[in-house]
Amino acid sequence: xxxxxxxxTAAILAALxxxxxxxxxxxxxxxxxxxxxPGGVGEVTHLTYGDVEVTDxxxxxxxxxxxxxxxxxxxxxxxxxxxxxxxxxxxxxxxLAAYLEDSxxxxxxxxxxxxxxxxxxSGTGVPAYAVFCFDVPPDALAGxxxxxxxxxxxxxxxxxxxxxxxxxGIDGDDEASWHRTDAVYxxxxxxxxxxxxxxxxxxxxxx
Amino acid sequence: MTARxxxxxxxxxxxxxxxxxxxxxxxxxxxxxxxxxxxGLHHELGxxxxxxxxxxxxxxxxxxGETSRTFEVELAELRTTELYPYAxxxxxxxxxxxxxxxVHLRWRAEPDQVLRGCKVALVDDEGRRYxxxxxxxxxACVPEERGGPEDPHGDVGRGVVPDGEADRPxxxxxxxxVLVPDGRTITRVLVWWERPDYVSLSxx
Numbered sequence: 001x002x003x004x005x006x007x008x009t010a011a012i013l014a015a016l017x018x019x020x021x022x023x024x025x026x027x028x029x030x031x032x033x034x035x036x037x038p039g040g041v042g043e044v045t046h047l048t049y050g051d052v053e054v055t056d057x058x059x060x061x062x063x064x065x066x067x068x069x070x071x072x073x074x075x076x077x078x079x080x081x082x083x084x085x086x087x088x089x090x091x092x093x094x095x096l097a098a099y100l101e102d103s104x105x106x107x108x109x110x111x112x113x114x115x116x117x118x119x120x121x122s123g124t125g126v127p128a129y130a131v132f133c134f135d136v137p138p139d140a141l142a143g144x145x146x147x148x149x150x151x152x153x154x155x156x157x158x159x160x161x162x163x164x165x166x167x168x169g170i171d172g173d174d175e176a177s178w179h180r181t182d183a184v185y186x187x188x189x190x191x192x193x194x195x196x197x198x199x200x201x202x203x204x205x206x207x
Numbered sequence: 208m209t210a211r212x213x214x215x216x217x218x219x220x221x222x223x224x225x226x227x228x229x230x231x232x233x234x235x236x237x238x239x240x241x242x243x244x245x246x247g248l249h250h251e252l253g254x255x256x257x258x259x260x261x262x263x264x265x266x267x268x269x270x271x272g273e274t275s276r277t278f279e280v281e282l283a284e285l286r287t288t289e290l291y292p293y294a295x296x297x298x299x300x301x302x303x304x305x306x307x308x309x310v311h312l313r314w315r316a317e318p319d320q321v322l323r324g325c326k327v328a329l330v331d332d333e334g335r336r337y338x339x340x341x342x343x344x345x346x347a348c349v350p351e352e353r354g355g356p357e358d359p360h361g362d363v364g365r366g367v368v369p370d371g372e373a374d375r376p377x378x379x380x381x382x383x384x385v386l387v388p389d390g391r392t393i394t395r396v397l398v399w400w401e402r403p404d405y406v407s408l409s410x411x
Contacts, residue, residue, distance in 0.1 A: 091336040124337045125388035126305055192302060 032160035034149060038167070045164040050093050050122065052148050052164035056083035056197070059141075059178035063114040063133055063187045064200055072202055073113040077137045078178055081116070081185060082146050082168070083195055084130050088122040095120050097151025097158060100134045101165075103143035111135040115187040119151075129195045131188040141175040144168050249403035257282045257411040260315075267401050269321070270359045278316035280348075282396050282408035283380070285310060285329075292384055294342035304389050309382045310339070310396055314348065316355075318374040319366050323354045327383045330395040337387050344383035348398065350375060 039045035045052045060079040065071035086095050096119045100108040110118050116133035136144070149163035170178070186198045215222070255261035264277045290298035291307040301307045310327055325348035328338040339347050349355055355375035356366045368374060387393065399405035 089335070092338045123340065123386050124335050125391070126302065126386050 032158075034158035034161045034163040036147075036163050036165035038165050040167050041169050043166075045166060047149070047162040047164060049090050049150065049162065050086055050088045050095070052095075052166070053085045054082055054146055054166045054168070055085055055194075057081070057146075057168045057170070058183070058185075058197070059181040060133075060183045060185050061181050062184040062202060063111075063116065064184055064202065065115055065187055071115075072184065073111075073115070075111075075135045077135055078141065078181060079111065079114060080134045080136055080141070080144065080168075080178075081197060082132045082134070083188075083197065084120070084132065084146075084148065085127050085194070086120055086122045086130070086148070087127045088124050090124065092121065092123050093150060095122070095148050095150060097147070097149045097161075097163075098132045099147045100136060100168075101145050101147055102136070102140040104140070106140065107147075108134045108136050115189075117189045120190045126192075128190060128192060130190045131195055131197065133187070138175070138179040141170050141178055142172050144170050244403055247403055248397060248399060248405045250405070252404050252406050254407040254409070255281065256409050257284070261406050261408060263406050265400065265404055267404070269365070271365060274321075274365070276316075276320045276322060276400070278314060278320055278322060280315075280398060280406060280408070281313040282410065283311040283313050285393060285396075285410060288384060291386065292343050294340070294345075301386055305386050306389060307384050308387050308393070309384050311380065311382045312348070312396075312398075313378070313380050315378045316375075318355055318377065321356050321358055321365075322349050322375075323357060325398055325400050327385070328397045329385050329387060329393045330397060331387075332392045332394050335391070336397070337385050337391075337393075339383035339385045344385075346381065347383035348381055350379045350381070353379075 037045050037047055039052070039054070041054045041057055043053065058081050060075070060081055062072045062074050063079055063081070080100060098110055098117075098119065102108070110116065111133050114133035114135065117130040120128050120130035122128040132146075146166045146168055147163055149158055149161045151161065152159055184200050184202055186200055188195050188197065252265055253261040253263040258281065260279050260281045262279050264275055266273065266275045268274070286309045288307045288309050289300060291301045292298050308329065310329065312327075314322075316322060326338060326341070327344070327347040328336050330336050346354060353373055353375050356368050357363060359365050393410050395410060396408040397405045398408070
């Protein structure tokens with residue numbers, strides 16, 4: 001009888017230990033990581049639900065509102081303007097999650113003050129065009145990657161989503177020159193036609 | 208009685224509760240399945256071939272509780288149009304490589320049925336779905352400016368037609384326009400209000 005009790009106690013303790021390992025060491029409750037699909041500028045990245053192509057990347061010091069120069073916003077670091085074409089392939093799709101990720105794994109959201117796109121929606125087989133603007137530290141430019149996926153408005157996670165992971169091709173020399181950029185472009189959001197960024201000259205710039 | 212038979216007898220209550228525990232675990236994890244089911248088009252309410260009538264009663268919940276809508280719908284034809292009705296702009300040709308397809312639907316319903324706010328989509332032979340944009344085709348299922356009652360909201364109860372609008376006629380037609388890339392073979396038209404329920408009209 002005593003031996004059976006000892007066996008049962010040992011079995012219960014073993015089960016608790018296994019449960020503890022599953023819950024802590026295996027990190028079973030953390031959200032699923034997205035599945036990255038690597039790509040480059042000028043290449044179409046094929047996702048399970050759509051195609052993504054970065055067609056242009058450039059730096060800017062200012063992004064000016066379409067409504068007037070006086071509403072131009074200056075980057076805290078450097079603006080990185082990413083022009084993208086997306087095409088849903090299975091059903092109308094919103095691409096809600098757009099980020100830059102630097103070589104140290106830090107993520108940057110789209111700049112709220114730049115007035116560019118924050119997401120883009122494509123009908124099935126009908127390309128949509130967008131410009132995303134990010135304000136990033138000048139010393140984080142080299143190796144920067146653009147990431148775009150469907151995301152999830154309800155849970156704010158990427159939860160195993162297929163994600164376009166596009167190397168923007170920014171090297172150390174680019175970083176040095178982009179640091180000193182004085183370019184100014186009109187803000188663009190989304191369009192059903194290809195977007196050409198328009199360089200402008202500001203009439204008056206506050207010191 | 209052997210020791211093994213004694214163990215089964217001694218633990219019979221725990222053993223009997225095991226299936227219940229398994230059911231409870233499964234039920235508590237079912238929200239993922241609910242989320243998937245409710246967000247897709249998984250439940251066909253009715254169907255009809257092109258030129259045939261689908262007679263449908265759609266049970267759903269509005270702000271006041273359980274209710275339903277009853278209507279008849281028929282796919283008259285799909286017709287390519289030269290211009291697409293872009294919202295807030297003059298109608299213009301669709302982008303290169305894309306067609307604008309008007310979905311001609313015939314409807315019949317009592318004027319008190321709430322039919323505003325539906326979605327219309329085309330499905331091709333590979334299961335790809337092309338939707339009428341709700342900004343570009345805001346009245347896909349009801350006549351313009353005679354859409355009938357709205358869903359209850361705020362101080363507005365059931366069955367209230369907006370001020371200044373006449374009652375919806377008993378029969379009417381609509382023609383939402385859908386953008387479809389060239390070369391796709393459309394096999395079905397889907398109409399729905401709340402997922403996962405939809406009506407399927409096959410294309411001949």
